[in-house]
Amino acid sequence: CYRKVGNYFEALLLYMDLLRNNPESGKLLQAVSYCKMQLGELDAAITLLKKASVYVKNNRTILLTLGALYYRSERYEDALNALRKATEISPNSWQAYEGLSRTYKKIGNHVFADKFKQKAEKYHKLLS
Numbered sequence: 001c002y003r004k005v006g007n008y009f010e011a012l013l014l015y016m017d018l019l020r021n022n023p024e025s026g027k028l029l030q031a032v033s034y035c036k037m038q039l040g041e042l043d044a045a046i047t048l049l050k051k052a053s054v055y056v057k058n059n060r061t062i063l064l065t066l067g068a069l070y071y072r073s074e075r076y077e078d079a080l081n082a083l084r085k086a087t088e089i090s091p092n093s094w095q096a097y098e099g100l101s102r103t104y105k106k107i108g109n110h111v112f113a114d115k116f117k118q119k120a121e122k123y124h125k126l127l128s
Contacts, residue, residue: 003031008038026061033065042073053082060090067099071106079103094123 002011012035019028029052033045049066056062063086070079080103086096097120105113 003035006038008035011035012039024056024059026056026059026065029056030061030065033069037069037072042069045069046073053085058089060086060093060096063089064093064095064099067096067103071099071103076103076107092123092126094120094127097123 002008002014012032015028015032015035019025019032022028029049033049036042036045036048046066046069049062049069053059053062053066063082067079067082067086070076070082080100083096083099083103086093087100090096097116101113101116101120104110104116
């Protein structure tokens with residue numbers, strides 16, 4: 001409810017409390033990073049997820065979120081690395097391929113952007 005009304009600080013406090021009991025939860029880490037980002041702490045959100053990705057191995061949610069945050073901060077090579085790791089652990093993740101496509105398009109590599117866009121569409125249709 002706090003997030004929906006824009007009270008990201010209170011939401012962050014609650015998520016952090018929940019995270020203490022379940023530190024490997026990708027969804028909670030994603031929620032914490034979202035609140036931090038909304039509070040203007042994008043670098044802190046990236047640092048949190050970067051550390052979490054070392055501690056919590058093979059978590060697609062963490063890697064997808066990390067890739068999105070790197071993209072938002074214009075760290076495109078880091079975004080590509082996080083999203084590639086996401087495809088390694090979840091080869092059918094249309095979200096990872098969509099992120100790769102968007103990132104490659106942003107850096108001007110339209111061949112790879114189109115290639116990953118097609119993969120994203122293929123896996124999205126399969127999972128729909």
